[in-house]
Amino acid sequence: MTITITAFERSPDGGQGLARDTRVRWAxxxxxxxxxxxxxxxxxxKEPAHLALHPFGQIPTYEEGDLALFETGAIxxxxxxxxxxxxxxxxxxxARAITWIFAALNTVEPPILELSTARILESDKPWxxxxxxxxxxxxxxxxxxxxxxxxDADWLDGGFSAGDLIMVSVLLRLRSSGILNEFPNLSDxxxxxxxxxxxxRAFAAxxxxxxxxxx
Amino acid sequence: MTITITAFERSPDGGQGLARDTRVRWAxxxxxxxxxxxxxxxxxxKEPAHLALHPFGQIPTYEEGDLALFETGAIxxxxxxxxxxxxxxxxxxxARAITWIFAALNTVEPPILELSTARILESDKPWxxxxxxxxxxxxxxxxxxxxxxxxDADWLDGGFSAGDLIMVSVLLRLRSSGILNEFPNLSDxxxxxxxxxxxxRAFAAxxxxxxxxxx
Numbered sequence: 001m002t003i004t005i006t007a008f009e010r011s012p013d014g015g016q017g018l019a020r021d022t023r024v025r026w027a028x029x030x031x032x033x034x035x036x037x038x039x040x041x042x043x044x045x046k047e048p049a050h051l052a053l054h055p056f057g058q059i060p061t062y063e064e065g066d067l068a069l070f071e072t073g074a075i076x077x078x079x080x081x082x083x084x085x086x087x088x089x090x091x092x093x094x095a096r097a098i099t100w101i102f103a104a105l106n107t108v109e110p111p112i113l114e115l116s117t118a119r120i121l122e123s124d125k126p127w128x129x130x131x132x133x134x135x136x137x138x139x140x141x142x143x144x145x146x147x148x149x150x151x152d153a154d155w156l157d158g159g160f161s162a163g164d165l166i167m168v169s170v171l172l173r174l175r176s177s178g179i180l181n182e183f184p185n186l187s188d189x190x191x192x193x194x195x196x197x198x199x200x201r202a203f204a205a206x207x208x209x210x211x212x213x214x215x
Numbered sequence: 216m217t218i219t220i221t222a223f224e225r226s227p228d229g230g231q232g233l234a235r236d237t238r239v240r241w242a243x244x245x246x247x248x249x250x251x252x253x254x255x256x257x258x259x260x261k262e263p264a265h266l267a268l269h270p271f272g273q274i275p276t277y278e279e280g281d282l283a284l285f286e287t288g289a290i291x292x293x294x295x296x297x298x299x300x301x302x303x304x305x306x307x308x309x310a311r312a313i314t315w316i317f318a319a320l321n322t323v324e325p326p327i328l329e330l331s332t333a334r335i336l337e338s339d340k341p342w343x344x345x346x347x348x349x350x351x352x353x354x355x356x357x358x359x360x361x362x363x364x365x366x367d368a369d370w371l372d373g374g375f376s377a378g379d380l381i382m383v384s385v386l387l388r389l390r391s392s393g394i395l396n397e398f399p400n401l402s403d404x405x406x407x408x409x410x411x412x413x414x415x416r417a418f419a420a421x422x423x424x425x426x427x428x429x430x
Contacts, residue, residue, distance in 0.1 A: 051360075051363075055318075055360050055361065055363065055364035056318070056322050056357065056360050056361075057360065058322075066307065067306075067307045067310060069310055069311065069314050070314060070318070071314050071317040071318045071321065071322065072317075072321075073317035073320075073321055074310070074313050074314035074316070074317040074318070075314075077313060077317070078310050078313070092281065092282045095282060095284055095289070095293050096284065098289050098292065098293070099284050099285060099286050099289035101289070102286040102287075102288035102289040102292070102320065103270075103271070103285070103286045103289070105288075105317065105320060105321040106286065106287075106288055106320040106321060106324065107271050107273075107286065109321065109325070110324070110325045110328050110329075113325050113329075114325075114329050114332070117329070117353075122346075122349070125342075125346070126342070127340075127341070127342030127345070127346060130342070131337075131340070131342060134336075134337070138332075142271065145266075145270050145271050145272065146270065146271075148266075148270065149270035
């Protein structure tokens with residue numbers, strides 16, 4: 001059955017790979033599954049046809065036969081559960097890898113989302129200059145803890161897993177802030193993720209859609 | 216094998232059931248599994264013994280034989296996967312229920328966490344009065360979409376699932392803000408969750424720990 005995902009017709013990041021379809025593309029590349037992409041405009045994302053697929057009007061979505069899913073974490077987990085390559089076979093190791101998916105999305109990403117909100121949605125507010133350092137410190141607090149746990153390991157728990165795929169993707173959102181560079185082992189961890197051939201293919205595929213028109 | 220979870224020695228909410236151990240207790244009650252609780256103080260949560268179990272120094276954790284997990288979403292998913300009662304048997308319905316776990320934690324909860332941060336951690340800041348309505352509107356935006364999807368159904372996708380357990384738990388954090396009452400179908404949805412015998416047992420168990428000393 002054909003797998004079809006959705007992605008931005010034009011990504012707000014201009015093809016830096018930060019839109020969430022990159023996470024799903026990466027997972028599909030890791031497990032070697034081909035996929036098709038349907039591009040949606042910002043306007044179409046808020047219309048009934050897309051809302052039927054994604055109640056929060058976002059991308060990506062995932063369709064395969066009569067299965068339709070939304071929410072990046074759920075899609076990546078579904079791919080990891082269905083195809084070999086992103087979760088260990090041992091039951092306990094598998095449960096721990098899944099733990100890192102949730103930790104990335106529910107413990108590490110929320111302060112990073114808050115930082116994005118402060119820097120983008122609230123950039124014109126009078127309080128933002130004074131408030132940003134507080135928000136950045138909440139991000140740093142999480143990164144300190146994550147850095148301590150990772151230590152000098154390559155990945156969070158044994159071999160590369162879906163947990164690392166999501167964690168690296170979450171940390172990539174921090175690069176432009178400079179905060180990631182304060183934690184050399186996390187910066188190296190992210191670089192290891194980006195060096196994977198599957199990541200490179202996923203990145204290239206989304207970049208190709210977002211390249212500026214020729215001429 | 217005995218299941219042992221951790222909880223606050225004294226919950227910051229004074230026993231309103233908003234600490235995340237309630238979510239895990241609720242899941243264990245739904246599937247009928249007994250469990251033991253080890254209480255940890257705020258100081259102990261930041262010490263090496265607890266950090267070995269939970270790298271972000273939080274509760275709850277989950278121990279069962281040689282398996283140790285952290286992160287509420289992962290623990291609830293593990294319970295749902297291991298014991299019957301929280302996930303449908305049909306593969307597609309199961310994937311959709313898991314989608315709601317992720318949607319609750321990564322799409323609905325982040326703006327609610329941001330609201331808590333604004334109201335608690337930044338309550339003394341000069342910008343908070345002017346900024347709060349913006350944060351509340353970001354919460355409302357998500358609730359509108361969730362309310363539209365739920366419609367007049369009892370649960371998010373067919374029967375009660377782990378997705379509803381987490382979504383109800385996330386929405387409960389909003390009650391004190393009054394925002395939940397602006398969405399009657401969501402308010403009823405949360406009430407249906409609270410009316411479940413398993414929720415009531417979970418709530419009572421955490422409240423018993425946090426009751427004020429007699430006298």
